[in-house]
Amino acid sequence: MESTGIIPRLEVSYPDDVLHSYQYCGQDVVLTRKKHILDICSFIRDQCAMNHLMFLCAVDNSRRKEAIGKNEYERFEVVYQFYSMTTKHSIRIRAQVPDDDCSIESITSLWPGADCLERECFDLMGIHFSSHPDLRRILMPEDWKGHPLRKEYPLRGIGEWAGYETLKEKSLELRTFDYRSSQKGNE
Amino acid sequence: MGQLNENDLVKIKDGVSFIPGASALVGPLNRIINWGRAGSIWPVTFGLACCAIEMMVAGSSTNDLDRFGIIFRASPRQADCLILAGTITKKMAPVIRRVYDQMPEPRYVLAMGSCACSGGLFDTYAVVQGGDNFLPVDVYIPGCPPRPEALIEGLITLQKKINQEQGRWSQLV
Numbered sequence: 001m002e003s004t005g006i007i008p009r010l011e012v013s014y015p016d017d018v019l020h021s022y023q024y025c026g027q028d029v030v031l032t033r034k035k036h037i038l039d040i041c042s043f044i045r046d047q048c049a050m051n052h053l054m055f056l057c058a059v060d061n062s063r064r065k066e067a068i069g070k071n072e073y074e075r076f077e078v079v080y081q082f083y084s085m086t087t088k089h090s091i092r093i094r095a096q097v098p099d100d101d102c103s104i105e106s107i108t109s110l111w112p113g114a115d116c117l118e119r120e121c122f123d124l125m126g127i128h129f130s131s132h133p134d135l136r137r138i139l140m141p142e143d144w145k146g147h148p149l150r151k152e153y154p155l156r157g158i159g160e161w162a163g164y165e166t167l168k169e170k171s172l173e174l175r176t177f178d179y180r181s182s183q184k185g186n187e
Numbered sequence: 188m189g190q191l192n193e194n195d196l197v198k199i200k201d202g203v204s205f206i207p208g209a210s211a212l213v214g215p216l217n218r219i220i221n222w223g224r225a226g227s228i229w230p231v232t233f234g235l236a237c238c239a240i241e242m243m244v245a246g247s248s249t250n251d252l253d254r255f256g257i258i259f260r261a262s263p264r265q266a267d268c269l270i271l272a273g274t275i276t277k278k279m280a281p282v283i284r285r286v287y288d289q290m291p292e293p294r295y296v297l298a299m300g301s302c303a304c305s306g307g308l309f310d311t312y313a314v315v316q317g318g319d320n321f322l323p324v325d326v327y328i329p330g331c332p333p334r335p336e337a338l339i340e341g342l343i344t345l346q347k348k349i350n351q352e353q354g355r356w357s358q359l360v
C-alpha cells in the first residue's frame with residue numbers, strides 16, 4: 001500500500017507531539033505523546049478522511065527494555081488503528097502513556113464506538129481515560145482487584161475474587177440438600 | 188375378564204412391563220420411576236464456550252439426541268440436567284449456580300470437556316478450576332472438545348446412573 005501522506009502533515013501540525021514514525025508492511029505508524037491525542041485524532045478524522053476507528057487497544061512495554069531505553073517509549077501505549085472508507089487507507093497511532101501518570105484523553109467525543117474499547121483498556125491495563133462518560137470495568141467483575149493484562153500481574157491472579165469465595169461457601173452450605181447426602185440413611 | 192398371563196405383558200426393560208390395552212405398567216416403583224427419568228433427560232439450553240458448539244451438533248440430526256428422549260429446554264425450571272459445556276469463568280460461576288438452583292429435583296450435572304472438568308488449559312486468574320468446585324457433578328466427559336459421540340456416551344452413563352438410584356422419588360429434598 002502506498003503512503004497516505006499523513007505523516008508529513010502531522011509532523012508539520014504537531015511537531016512537539018510526533019516522536020517517531022515508520023512504515024511497516026506498507027502501513028504508516030506514528031508514535032506520539034499523549035498530551036494532544038484528542039487534537040491529533042480529530043485532525044486525522046476531519047482533515048485526512050480517516051473516518052473509521054478499527055480498534056483501540058493498549059500495550060504494556062515494560063518487558064521491552066531496549067525500546068524503553070530509546071527514550072521514545074513509555075511504560076504503556078494506547079494504539080489506535082484508523083481506516084478511511086473513502087481512500088481505503090489505514091494508519092496506526094501509538095500514544096505513549098507513562099507509568100506515573102497513567103491516563104489519556106478519551107476519544108469517545110469523536111468516535112462514540114470507542115466507549116467499550118476504552119473501558120476494556122481501563123479494565124485490563126489500568127489506563128484511565130479522562131472525560132470518558134462511563135469508565136467502569138467491562139470484562140472483569142466490578143469489584144475485581146488489579147489489571148490482569150499488566151506484565152506484573154501473575155497468571156493465577158492476586159488472591160481470590162471475593163464473589164467466588166462467597167459462591168464456594170454458599171455451595172458448601174447447599175451441599176447438605178444434595179441427593180447423595182440425604183440418601184445416607186437409606187443405604 | 189380373563190386371567191392376565193405372563194406372556195401378555197410387554198417387557199420394556201428388566202422389571203418393568205407394559206399391559207397392552209390397559210395402559211398400565213407393572214414393576215417396582217423404583218424401576219418404573221428410574222426408567223421414566225432415564226428416558227426423559229431434559230437438559231437446559233445453556234452453553235459456555237467452544238464445547239457448546241459440539242453440544243449443539245449432538246442435538247442436531249446426525250447424532251439426534253431426541254431419540255434418547257433428550258430434549259433441550261429453554262428454561263431451567265423445566266429442565267433436570269445441566270450440561271456444563273465450556274470454560275467456566277469466575278464471573279460466570281455465580282450465574283451458573285443460580286441456573287442450577289432454579290432447577291427442580293431430581294437434577295443432574297454433566298461436566299463436558301476438560302475446562303468444565305478441571306479448568307483445562309486455562310489455569311489462570313479468571314477460570315474456575317473445575318465445575319465441581321461449586322456444583323455436584325455427576326458425569327465427567329473428557330476431551331477438548333469431546334466429540335458428540337462422547338457427549339452421548341456421557342448421557343448414557345448418566346442414564347445408567349439414574350437407573351441405579353434407590354428411592355430418590357421418596358426423598359423430601
Ligand code: SF4
Nearest residue numbers: 237238273300302332
Ligand atoms: S474443553 Fe476445549 S473445546 Fe471445551 S470449552 Fe474448553 S477449550 Fe473449549
